[in-house]
Amino acid sequence: MVTQPRPQRPRPQAGRPTMDDVAAVAGVSRGTVSRALNGGHNVSGPAFEAVQRAIRKTGYVVNQHARSLVTQRSDSVAFILSEPQDRLFEDPNFNVLLRGCTRALGEHDITLLLTVAGTQEDRERIGRYVTAGHVDGALLVSDHAGSSLLQELKDRGLPVVTCGRPLGHEREISYVAADDRDGARQMVSYLRSRGHRTIATITGPLDTSGGVDRLAGYYDVLGDADPRLVVSGDYTQASGEVAMEKLLRQVPDLDAVFVCSDLMAVGAIAALARAGKRVPDDVAIGGFDDSKVAAASTPPLTTIRQPFGRISGEMVRLLLGHLSGEPPAAVILPTELVVRATA
Amino acid sequence: MVTQPRPQRPRPQAGRPTMDDVAAVAGVSRGTVSRALNGGHNVSGPAFEAVQRAIRKTGYVVNQHARSLVTQRSDSVAFILSEPQDRLFEDPNFNVLLRGCTRALGEHDITLLLTVAGTQEDRERIGRYVTAGHVDGALLVSDHAGSSLLQELKDRGLPVVTCGRPLGHEREISYVAADDRDGARQMVSYLRSRGHRTIATITGPLDTSGGVDRLAGYYDVLGDADPRLVVSGDYTQASGEVAMEKLLRQVPDLDAVFVCSDLMAVGAIAALARAGKRVPDDVAIGGFDDSKVAAASTPPLTTIRQPFGRISGEMVRLLLGHLSGEPPAAVILPTELVVRATA
DNA sequence: CTGAAAGCGCTTACAG
DNA sequence: CTGAAAGCGCTTACAG
Incomplete structure (x- = not known):
């Protein structure tokens, strides 16, 4: 692999429009644009309309870094699969869980980032990524006892919910498990x-x-x-x-x-x-x-x-609870015998 | 799913230390801390040492949002699998490709974010995420002709490399394909x-x-x-x-x-x-x-x-080239007959 | 309902 | 080699 030179100067992103551009086009202040974008409270009908038009005209997209810098949240959470990557691809349970979590979070306009922590090196990289403010919380799946990852997330104070009991951390970490x-x-x-x-x-x-x-x-x-x-x-x-x-x-x-x-x-x-x-x-x-x-x-x-649908739903619910300051909790969901042909 | 109230005030992240904290502890200015963090150029030995110590003492982790806001880059790229989620889990090829790309990018300290664009809704959400500045570029795998996603990424000017020829965009989009x-x-x-x-x-x-x-x-x-x-x-x-x-x-x-x-x-x-x-x-x-x-x-x-190892390596190389301003290119890699028992 | 202003936490010319 | 200062693009009290 040849090392590529990094651009020395920031790419100006081809003159990507900023909120000031929108404000200028709409003939309002930047504050009003921001309010229109964030729920539209305290914005008059005409002003709101003008902002919408200006956004369409300029092709404005919010700069998430700037937003996150002030709101202190990224509106995304990590789905961390602490397993060799192979298992992600072999085991259909992860699929179901992932889909359920994606959907449940999507209803709250939160993006789910999938990460696979297969090796120790991966776990360290992910630990850094996750604690650098990229995500507001983490859903940890299939972590094995003694993993340093859970410990690190906990130390950093990142809200975490695990799928299955977090062996050795049952009291401090929220989790959802089937019975x-x-x-x-x-x-x-x-x-x-x-x-x-x-x-x-x-x-x-x-x-x-x-x-x-x-x-x-x-x-x-x-x-x-x-x-x-x-x-x-x-x-x-x-x-x-x-x-x-x-x-x-x-x-x-x-x-x-x-x-x-x-x-x-x-x-x-x-x-x-x-x-x-x-x-x-x-x-x-x-x-x-x-x-x-x-x-x-x-x-x-x-x-x-296993009630995978409910498991993912509860995981998301607990995590969102955490984000709004609720203390940890454990949720245990019942399982059910399904008789087919092998017994 | 019960809607959770969002915290009204930003969580102060439990007093997460900032660069100023490090500077104060190290007895230097914020600029010097920043320089020490970014390659250590123009920083004296003692100052560098002091900064390292202060970082360890305070537990400082850079705030990526603040950094990205000024550098205009996120040091992460998206791996977009434009397929129903099932296929991600069934097809071992994606696994190999994903692993190769993760590794190649890791050598450049770039994080790879995996996203699965299974539904049209997913594609729209990902389009928004990716163009909001979260990633510097995208690796697009298994996109089907006529997908709106590639078009959107292109319109937004996001550097993209596809795996396989991007039907109808061969001239403007970089790609890597087996022959x-x-x-x-x-x-x-x-x-x-x-x-x-x-x-x-x-x-x-x-x-x-x-x-x-x-x-x-x-x-x-x-x-x-x-x-x-x-x-x-x-x-x-x-x-x-x-x-x-x-x-x-x-x-x-x-x-x-x-x-x-x-x-x-x-x-x-x-x-x-x-x-x-x-x-x-x-x-x-x-x-x-x-x-x-x-x-x-x-x-x-x-x-x-198919030479999957080389494919992922070339994809990353082309994308990094893009990020430093190189024009698009196509790479075609040879394939090879492997005779076993079925023919 | 609206604008002007402060500030989020960084990086980076610029002067020294 | 170092510090002071400007500025990245937003949000949000604050005054009006």
Whole structure:
């Protein structure tokens, strides 16, 4: 990569029109233009009209930096995905969450900036960006315990809402989570009620609240489970395959598996197929998420539905609350068993 | 969604330290602090040291809005994906491109902002955001012909580089593209050299340069092809399945298909499997992209490699050139046949 | 309802 | 090498 010379002098942005230009064309003062732009309070009808015309004529667009410098807010928030970039692209849950947050914020004229903090370097860069005043707050998704990012945001006093419990920061940081533990309980109880005896589980990452809480729910129902029935994954399809192979070696006669994400469940089913096992006849599979892949999978997945729409809505609501000075809060949303064909 | 009251008074950002605070602590003037921050030219050793210490002591972080207001630049550029959000998550090519651009820009201390312009509404919001001075330029990926977004960016004078030829704007807008037409030629020639007689194609969207150019390459080799051999897709896996089914109905005896994306090729193979056709024994399949799914597919895909690493590097280079006043340019990068198992 | 003025936090010629 | 000062483009009390 060749280093490009930076322009020494600021580009005059091709004479980009300023508020004074608008004021001159409209025949009013700059203050009146500003008021017309910000809600139109204390502006007479004719003045308002004149300003609108002048804006159209000049092609004026507000300079956000100037505005933010005085208002001390940027009207944008960061959506920080603290995961390797691959996962952003693989996991449909993020998609749903992102869309929901974008929409909810859009209703308040707030722009959502998507950032992927895959590497430690990314996290540092994003930490700097976010604390330099570019955003008013952050929505943090899928942060793992011990991440320095959450700590930094907190230290800087930036309003933050996490998706899932912020392990170790439950008291100071707002968060929204599905009731992972209860969802896990529902699934494992259901599997047991269907007559399965040897119920294994493929967990999520155990440095996230979803990972530990779903495993806790499993143990709530099967407190005496053989440790060999528990294998960990990282929510990806590939890890589901690997984990299933390991389970098959450790406990060949298992007859059901609670897999802690739909994506991993798809991987597990592939591994079972290769091993010549039928789903659900030989081994029943229960997933988690009710993501897009659940219904599309063959056979369609029995799973636990996470209320992603509500999760994103609540995240935005909490963050906006923060911005207007409200204290932190936690919101836990119920999950629901969805029975399809794999169990 | 409940509307939150906006804070009436600007939050004082908890007394966030300013440059004057640093200057006071360091015992120098504000100008000297600024110089120390911007390269350290014309700052004596002791003064520089004092400033560093003061910054650490106060926890000072530059206010980007204030800086941008005077420098007229934001040191960030937008990566605009002009596609439904789903595709961002499905198509691994975007992932590779995004990562490459992030890295290349990072070397110049420029932040990349990812935005997904899935709907017309998104495009308008992004148009406003981008032209309000938030970014110095834009990398536009996967824009379809007739999109108003490119036009708007152009009208606003924002430096833009597109990935793929900007249909209808080739002369005024910089772009980087793989040699799609030649890649298609290579693949179709290869299929023919392997003895295939009835070679169909599943095209990409025909309002993108990749779509039209790859089809043109197909016709370069098979100018007399039966129109029923040509069916269109939109690069997604699902569209590949549908297109393959259609081809199978229209031309049951086809013995090879040039599929214009790896993702569609995976879909096509699934459709063939359902129809009881073996790949490559009954029908040979050639893909395009050499994306992550190509090697992971069963059987592994014979495909055309796009040099994504170079594409992102060149995109960034052209954009930085723009920012320092260089005129537009086009860069076409060669593609390469990769033979695996499907043809 | 309106304008004149102060000020947000920086950078950068300009003088010294 | 350094400081004082102007100015980037806005918003918002304040007076009228």
